[in-house]
Amino acid sequence: MVNISTTTQTSMDIFRAIMDHGPLTLYSANSKTGIPIGTIHRHFKQLSKTGRIRVYESKRKGRKKIEYGPTIYGIINVYKLDSEFARKIENYFLIWIENKEFQKDLESEGFDITFENLKKSKHVFRKYMEYFSAVEDQIEKIKRGEDSISRDIQILFGSMMLSPDPHYQKLWAELYRDLPGTQKTLDELMETMIKSYKEFKRNFKR
Structure with missing residues (x-):
């Protein structure tokens, strides 16, 4: 113990x-x-x-x-x-x-x-x-403070917490549309998560 x-x-x-x-x-x-x-x-x-x-x-x-x-x-x-x-x-x-x-x-x-x-x-x-x-x-x-979460993950979690609010949901959608860097970062993050999920599903079926 x-x-x-x-x-x-x-x-x-x-x-x-x-x-x-x-x-x-x-x-x-x-x-x-x-x-x-x-x-x-x-x-x-x-x-x-x-x-x-x-x-x-x-x-x-x-x-x-x-x-x-x-x-x-x-x-x-x-x-x-x-x-x-x-x-x-x-x-x-x-x-x-x-x-x-x-x-x-x-x-x-x-x-x-x-x-x-x-x-x-x-x-x-x-x-x-x-x-x-x-x-x-x-x-x-x-x-x-012994471990850290990447800034991208922190932003994703923060965005998810704000998602129920229509005002911030609309702002986030507009930023995704209007800021190429934001769109690229989010797309890459989601693609990584989807890839990890697919790998998880493959392991699940073994």
């Missing part, structure tokens, strides 16, 4: 408790981990705010309490930091597939969660975790 801060370690301990015993309330997390209530409350708030955990519908009888379970994004973040957690990932999949909130997250990512495909899905889930945990590592490197 990589070196991590005490705060990150505490968040991971709480998250693992949720994965192993959850969904958990504030007090049940305290019972499972021994971490003070105030600390758990602070970490629950941060984990929820950053999209790593979410509220799950309580299955307990009687008075309903707020229980939290994992998100796919939350699992990815612990997977890339904890090798023991990563080894158990298929078991976690089989445990959490019973929860409709987890199923909804999986479906939004394109997973087939029907019963007859459950065994296959757990293997796909491991591959998904391995790939997207590596993607998250790259994102973190870029944020820290």
Whole structure:
């Protein structure tokens, strides 16, 4: 496991408790981990705010309490930091597939969660975790300035983010038409992406 801060370690301990015993309330997390209530409350708030955990519908009888379970994004973040957690990932999949909130997250990512495909899905889930945990590592490197994205790619991403706005969409179309250099750069970039996509498809069929 990589070196991590005490705060990150505490968040991971709480998250693992949720994965192993959850969904958990504030007090049940305290019972499972021994971490003070105030600390758990602070970490629950941060984990929820950053999209790593979410509220799950309580299955307990009687008075309903707020229980939290994992998100796919939350699992990815612990997977890339904890090798023991990563080894158990298929078991976690089989445990959490019973929860409709987890199923909804999986479906939004394109997973087939029907019963007859459950065994296959757990293997796909491991591959998904391995790939997207590596993607998250790259994102973190870029944020820290340890890696860089070419200016052309940055412009493409920025343009895509502006594309829903009709005003900027029109401006971009006019610039593409009126600036030969812009047209050439974008055409070359798109041709490279199409070439890479075709190569990807060829590898997929092998």
